Amino acid sequence: MPNHRVRFVGGPLDGREQSLRETDAVAGRLLRHIHLHDGPKIETHYELHYTAGGGWVYQLLGQDRG
Template structure:
């Protein structure tokens, strides 16, 4: 299945690059990340954006936004 790279901006995944399948490449798509290691559950959300300059990018969604 074809894929491309997506970069994360902000939050605990800041700077991470990973594959984004073509079927997932939909602007506005939300991704939920749950951190469970050695402590309380921490949940963060990212929203997928696309621009010709940067390509696909997940931006961290701040609480209440």
């Protein structure tokens, strides 16, 4: 099963790249990231997009502090 590369834009994962399984490469897919280190819990949400020029990108939607 081939993998794709996905890049994160915005938030604590900004600039990170990682593998994206073919089965997960669906535009509009949401990803939740919870940061628990050194302070309050920070929850960020990313939405997966595909662009012809840039490939797969998780774009920051917003964050909640708890």
